[in-house]
């Protein structure tokens with residue numbers, strides 16, 4: 001099974017993933033936690049380039065292709081082998097982030113991203129996507145605080161330096177994707193306190209896990 005977590009800067013997804021993995025393991029799922037960019041050794045090097053605040057003159061297409069390169073390595077070397085081994089992969093960001101950050105907010109167009117995803121990754125999508133939604137004013141304030149108090153590395157702050165309008169576009173883009181694929185997305189209000197958010201994620205996950213066995217993914221990973 002493949003579950004992704006998405007949201008704007010400061011939505012709290014990285015923090016929420018630790019209790020969530022404990023919940024899933026308690027239910028008997030063998031889980032692995034990973035992230036994009038950076039889920040592999042090579043991916044960590046790509047991440048450093050992508051998130052470096054000094055990468056100020058990066059062309060949007062260069063940025064897109066670096067995220068795609070990170071994903072190619074991640075899928076081949078980590079995600080697909082883990083799923084084939086019967087593990088549940090919990091991933092901090094994936095394809096939807098590319099759709100909204102590069103396709104929507106950078107203006108490259110979501111059709112281009114979708115076509116590339118079909119071409120390179122055979123449209124390999126998560127079984128479930130948890131979208132942590134909140135206004136960018138709150139998210140950015142939280143994210144900047146995390147940088148100030150050292151909880152997040154300043155050398156990864158390239159996107160935090162984008163304008164509020166950029167983050168607003170990202171939020172709108174995510175909500176639009178969730179509207180287009182309601183069966184895959186669960187939108188959680190992330191402006192509440194962390195415990196309430198956690199409870200709501202667990203509720204959504206429980207409903208999803210009790211609903212039916214996940215279909216399709218075994219076929220999709222026979223690559």
Ligand code: TMP
Nearest residue numbers: 035036037067093094097098101102159
């Ligand atoms: P994070 O790991 O702290 O969420 O930071 C990753 C940053 O990279 C975040 O600002 C979103 C951005 N991103 C993209 O722009 N496109 C992508 O495809 C992915 C996976 C992340």
